[in-house]
Amino acid sequence: MFMQEPMLEVQNVTMKFGSLIANEDVSFSVHKGEIVSLIGPNGAGKTTLFNCITGFYRPYAGRIYFQGRDITGRPPHEITAMGLTRTFQIVKPLKEMTVKENVLTGAFLRASSRKEAEKIAEEVLEMTSLSGKKDMPAGSLTIADKKRLEIARALATGPKMVMLDEAMAGLNQTEIKEAMELCLNLKNRGITLLIVEHIMEAIMPISDRVVVLNAGKKIADASPEEVTSNEEVIKAYLGERYHAKSKKSEHGV
Amino acid sequence: MNVKNFRIDTLYGILIVILLLPFMNSNINFRHVMVIFLIFAGLGEAWNIITGFAGQTSFGHAAFFGIGAYTSTILFYKFGISPWIGMLAGAVLATVISVIVSYPCFRLKGHYFAIATLAVAEIIKQLFISWDYVEGATGISIPIVEESVTSMQFHSSKIPYFLIAYVLFLITTMTARYIENNKMGFYLKAIRESHEAAEALGIDTTRYKLYAMMVSAALTATFGTLYAQYILYIDPFMVFTLEVSMKIVLLSVLGGLGNIYGPIIGAAILIPLSEYTRVYLGGTGKGIDLMIFGALIIFVACFEPNGILGLLKKKRSRRRGDVYARADA
Numbered sequence: 001m002f003m004q005e006p007m008l009e010v011q012n013v014t015m016k017f018g019s020l021i022a023n024e025d026v027s028f029s030v031h032k033g034e035i036v037s038l039i040g041p042n043g044a045g046k047t048t049l050f051n052c053i054t055g056f057y058r059p060y061a062g063r064i065y066f067q068g069r070d071i072t073g074r075p076p077h078e079i080t081a082m083g084l085t086r087t088f089q090i091v092k093p094l095k096e097m098t099v100k101e102n103v104l105t106g107a108f109l110r111a112s113s114r115k116e117a118e119k120i121a122e123e124v125l126e127m128t129s130l131s132g133k134k135d136m137p138a139g140s141l142t143i144a145d146k147k148r149l150e151i152a153r154a155l156a157t158g159p160k161m162v163m164l165d166e167a168m169a170g171l172n173q174t175e176i177k178e179a180m181e182l183c184l185n186l187k188n189r190g191i192t193l194l195i196v197e198h199i200m201e202a203i204m205p206i207s208d209r210v211v212v213l214n215a216g217k218k219i220a221d222a223s224p225e226e227v228t229s230n231e232e233v234i235k236a237y238l239g240e241r242y243h244a245k246s247k248k249s250e251h252g253v
Numbered sequence: 254m255n256v257k258n259f260r261i262d263t264l265y266g267i268l269i270v271i272l273l274l275p276f277m278n279s280n281i282n283f284r285h286v287m288v289i290f291l292i293f294a295g296l297g298e299a300w301n302i303i304t305g306f307a308g309q310t311s312f313g314h315a316a317f318f319g320i321g322a323y324t325s326t327i328l329f330y331k332f333g334i335s336p337w338i339g340m341l342a343g344a345v346l347a348t349v350i351s352v353i354v355s356y357p358c359f360r361l362k363g364h365y366f367a368i369a370t371l372a373v374a375e376i377i378k379q380l381f382i383s384w385d386y387v388e389g390a391t392g393i394s395i396p397i398v399e400e401s402v403t404s405m406q407f408h409s410s411k412i413p414y415f416l417i418a419y420v421l422f423l424i425t426t427m428t429a430r431y432i433e434n435n436k437m438g439f440y441l442k443a444i445r446e447s448h449e450a451a452e453a454l455g456i457d458t459t460r461y462k463l464y465a466m467m468v469s470a471a472l473t474a475t476f477g478t479l480y481a482q483y484i485l486y487i488d489p490f491m492v493f494t495l496e497v498s499m500k501i502v503l504l505s506v507l508g509g510l511g512n513i514y515g516p517i518i519g520a521a522i523l524i525p526l527s528e529y530t531r532v533y534l535g536g537t538g539k540g541i542d543l544m545i546f547g548a549l550i551i552f553v554a555c556f557e558p559n560g561i562l563g564l565l566k567k568k569r570s571r572r573r574g575d576v577y578a579r580a581d582a
Binding site: 101 | 436450457
């Protein structure tokens with residue numbers, strides 16, 4: 001049977017640092033238009049896997065395909081140019097530049113002139129609600145806005161797929177709500193998302209599928225509902241915390 | 254929009270004043286200082302592209318300056334080729350050498366890159382000192398010929414030298430300005446701020462750093478040719494020396510890094526200081542300029558790491574703050 005080719009396909013990726021195995025034989029795929037979340041306890045190897053996919057690390061073994069093309073070990077800028085880009089867990093604003101200049105830098109990837117880049121930047125600033133702060137130095141933004149700027153800059157490169165590395169960590173409830181809406185908004189615009197996140201309440205409602213890593217290995221790959229009731233996942237990680245929280249909220253606490 | 258217009262006007266204003274100055278004062282020393290000022294302001298602008306914009310500190314720009322000086326001089330001295338062609342050849346050669354040297358050096362980050370550039374420049378200097386074909390440590394006296402534009406030699410007035418220096422300075426400043434306002438400038442600054450973020454934005458960091466270095470090296474070399482034609486004598490200790498590299502670094506840092514006004518302000522302070530102390534104190538005053546300048550740099554580094562420009566900016570925003578404060582009261 002002919003199946004639609006996945007947007008991103010990770011095949012048996014293993015990554016080692018010396019004798020430490022950060023990722024072990026991890027495989028999964030992301031299809032066009034999906035929001036897939038990558039979760040796991042601290043040290044499960046999520047960011048390492050991100051770095052392998054986006055070319056910042058060269059995996060020890062395994063292959064990675066984006067739109068059918070082998071991107072294993074390709075430099076990050078080439079991968080971004082192909083339409084797969086990322087944000088960083090530890091935000092990296094171009095501090096000395098303004099918010100708009102940050103976004104403009106990303107926009108130059110697909111723009112042939114400064115004017116065109118300006119237009120893309122304006123659109124992205126509007127979409128991410130940063131228009132009002134466009135002339136502020138990026139270094140002076142709040143953490144929530146810096147995270148938003150990470151996303152804005154990534155969007156300015158005109159991606160087909162964006163990988164968000166803990167874009168919601170450190171945000172308050174309202175900000176998390178806004179970030180969730182932004183994710184759904186991107187999905188509606190046809191952008192595929194792969195999200196690493198710790199805040200379960202935020203990603204469970206918006207994810208189409210959840211991939212769970214534990215100690216470098218994939219232990220589950222299913223819908224949010226299935227994952228939350230998966231024995232192994234609960235044992236490894238979600239466990240009491242998520243359940244306790246959801247029970248609490250049922251009791252209206 | 255208004256702010257932008259103001260900035261463009263400021264630059265044009267400065268350029269016009271610089272152009273008029275030597276015609277308002279015919280003192281020969283003053284005109285000499287203006288020529289040297291333009292050469293070093295231009296060198297600062299060229300250096301600013303790789304270090305101020307792209308954040309790759311080069312302590313070895315004397316290498317490109319010397320290559321520019323030696324290429325035109327050798328071509329004229331040995332083959333009678335016009336220094337104008339020599340200038341182009343020097344720029345091309347400096348570009349090629351910058352690629353060969355920087356490509357491996359760009360693997361080094363931060364201080365290590367800076368040290369590597371310093372070492373490479375010293376190696377090139379040693380090569381020229383012991384290279385017989387270019388007269389080694391003795392240096393070359395450029396044969397004096399009748400003054401003409403083609404020979405780039407003028408004996409009766411310093412004005413032609415000034416005009417050539419002005420044109421080179423203008424080309425360099427406008428190149429820096431064009432880069433700053435377009436894709437390349439944004440890319441270079443992104444590389445300076447964060448290599449990783451730049452890569453994630455689709456920027457081929459190595460390629461753009463290389464471009465910046467090539468442009469910077471080519472422009473630097475053209476000033477080397479002019480300097481040789483102006484002094485009419487060169488030796489490795491004069492053009493390949495660390496002192497040239499350091500002067501370029503110091504004046505740009507003093508003025509303000511990563512901004513096209515920085516090198517102009519820095520050169521306007523350092524060059525008159527060093528040339529006038531040399532004129533009035535002669536041999537006894539050697540080094541006084543650098544001592545004063547060193548003190549200035551320490552002062553700037555302690556109080557305002559963004560240079561004099563940073564100081565001005567801060568003062569302006571403080572004054573604006575005062576107004577608001579008063580309005581509040």
